[in-house]
Amino acid sequence: MSMIGLVDCNSFYVSCERVFQPRLNGQAVGVLSNNDGCLIARSNEIKALGIEMGTPAFDIQHLVGQGRIRLLSSNYELYGDMSQRVQAVLGEFSSGVEPYSIDEMFVRFDGFEPGQLLEHARQLHHKVRQYTGIPVCVGVAPTRTLAKLANRAAKKIPAYGGVCVLRAESAETRALLKRLELGKLWGVGRRLAERLAVLGFRTGWDLAQADPKRIRRQFSVTVERTVLELRGISCIEMNDFHEPRQRIMTSRSFGKLTENVDEIREAIRQHGQRGAEKLRSQGSLARAVLVFLKTNPFRDDLPQYSPSLAVELSRPTDDSREILDAAGNALQRIYRRGYRYQKGGVMLLDLIDCHRQQLSLLDTSQSDADRQRSQKLMATMDELNKRMGRGTITLGTPSPGAAWHLRCDNLTQRYSTRWEELPAARAR
DNA sequence: TGGGACTAT
DNA sequence: ATAGTCC
Numbered sequence: 001m002s003m004i005g006l007v008d009c010n011s012f013y014v015s016c017e018r019v020f021q022p023r024l025n026g027q028a029v030g031v032l033s034n035n036d037g038c039l040i041a042r043s044n045e046i047k048a049l050g051i052e053m054g055t056p057a058f059d060i061q062h063l064v065g066q067g068r069i070r071l072l073s074s075n076y077e078l079y080g081d082m083s084q085r086v087q088a089v090l091g092e093f094s095s096g097v098e099p100y101s102i103d104e105m106f107v108r109f110d111g112f113e114p115g116q117l118l119e120h121a122r123q124l125h126h127k128v129r130q131y132t133g134i135p136v137c138v139g140v141a142p143t144r145t146l147a148k149l150a151n152r153a154a155k156k157i158p159a160y161g162g163v164c165v166l167r168a169e170s171a172e173t174r175a176l177l178k179r180l181e182l183g184k185l186w187g188v189g190r191r192l193a194e195r196l197a198v199l200g201f202r203t204g205w206d207l208a209q210a211d212p213k214r215i216r217r218q219f220s221v222t223v224e225r226t227v228l229e230l231r232g233i234s235c236i237e238m239n240d241f242h243e244p245r246q247r248i249m250t251s252r253s254f255g256k257l258t259e260n261v262d263e264i265r266e267a268i269r270q271h272g273q274r275g276a277e278k279l280r281s282q283g284s285l286a287r288a289v290l291v292f293l294k295t296n297p298f299r300d301d302l303p304q305y306s307p308s309l310a311v312e313l314s315r316p317t318d319d320s321r322e323i324l325d326a327a328g329n330a331l332q333r334i335y336r337r338g339y340r341y342q343k344g345g346v347m348l349l350d351l352i353d354c355h356r357q358q359l360s361l362l363d364t365s366q367s368d369a370d371r372q373r374s375q376k377l378m379a380t381m382d383e384l385n386k387r388m389g390r391g392t393i394t395l396g397t398p399s400p401g402a403a404w405h406l407r408c409d410n411l412t413q414r415y416s417t418r419w420e421e422l423p424a425a426r427a428r
Numbered sequence: 429t430g431g432g433a434c435t436a437t
Numbered sequence: 438a439t440a441g442t443c444c
Contacts, residue, residue, distance in 0.1 A: 033431075034431060035431090036430095037430050101443080191442090192442085222435070245432090251432080307438090345431090
């Protein structure tokens with residue numbers, strides 16, 4: 001019987017910071033999202049203060065002033081590297097590791113006796129901590145949905161000691177499902193939980209008893225799959241991590257609300273270039289570009305407008321210039337005066353593999369020489385930006401004091417990926 | 429008051 | 438085109 005483990009790193013971003021700054025142990029520490037916007041990782045001490053996930057930074061700034069909490073900007077280079085280290089350790093305990101997010105990985109366990117598996121999972125739990133310094137919880141079950149449940153139990157119920165192995169149809173699984181509010185179940189959000197509650201489904205157990213066919217009719221195939229998974233029938237597969245993305249989005253809040261079209265155009269151009277870089281690094285071509293804008297939905301005193309428009313490219317391309325042209329075009333068509341915009345971004349859509357050359361055989365709009373010139377130029381830009389830092393070469397000149405720069409006031413060092421930022425050890 | 433990929437409607 | 442899901 002094949003089993004699936006979910007390994008979830010505890011307070012991941014905070015834990016990464018603590019590996020290199022042990023003095024943060026025992027302190028109330030939080031890590032903020034990009035742009036220092038809201039709280040996305042909390043130490044237990046900060047949870048104990050009753051500060052919720054997603055709290056806007058400005059709501060808790062006063063506690064920083066009082067010295068009661070520490071807030072750090074997010075350091076994705078550090079977290080990404082630590083995540084890979086955790087994955088490397090997992091690889092020694094599993095026949096297959098599937099990263100699900102930066103701090104969660106599914107791992108396959110094949111050919112274990114039930115008794116062995118618990119011991120194996122406990123070893124994995126211990127070794128990840130020992131080798132990487134990152135504390136994790138481990139949940140194991142026959143399906144990913146139940147592994148999520150097991151992981152939650154491992155995290156919340158101290159008696160499990162951070163490791164919980166569940167079998168389908170066991171009394172233990174049933175007890176946990178009965179205690180699980182539907183909104184906390186993987187794949188069921190607040191809205192869906194409300195709709196299910198109307199029909200009398202309140203707990204995970206209720207949903208596990210539902211008729212899958214009926215659920216499919218009244219909701220969707222994804223909810224039907226959840227029902228089957230709750231019963232121990234595995235039917236949710238992970239997207240292979242190595243598969244190229246099917247769409248690429250680059251977006252950011254403008255540092256302040258703005259209606260200045262020049263400022264917005266500059267931000268959109270920036271996103272278009274960044275998106276094109278991502279596109280080339282995964283070896284894809286885009287056939288369409290979508291631009292979106294958004295006003296601040298929390299400002300109900302202001303008029304709201306969230307337009308988006310997709311425009312087709314004349315041919316599949318990864319050339320930043322063609323993508324920027326299309327993006328500029330789309331922006332011009334959706335921009336309306338009289339709104340204060342909060343955020344904007346660019347999505348690259350309908351991606352295809354750049355080696356699928358048969359399209360270009362039919363494409364007479366561009367000669368081979370042109371195409372080669374484009375590729376060479378883009379490759380040179382990418383190489384320089386990679387080596388000398390992002391933004392070394394850009395198309396057009398970004399104004400230095402633009403409103404949409406990234407805010408990150410409390411950024412720590414990239415201890416594990418940059419020679420210049422290695423931590424120093426001193427003898428006492 | 430985040431950013432990104434995906435799915436559903 | 439827009440809204441909702443997850444992290």
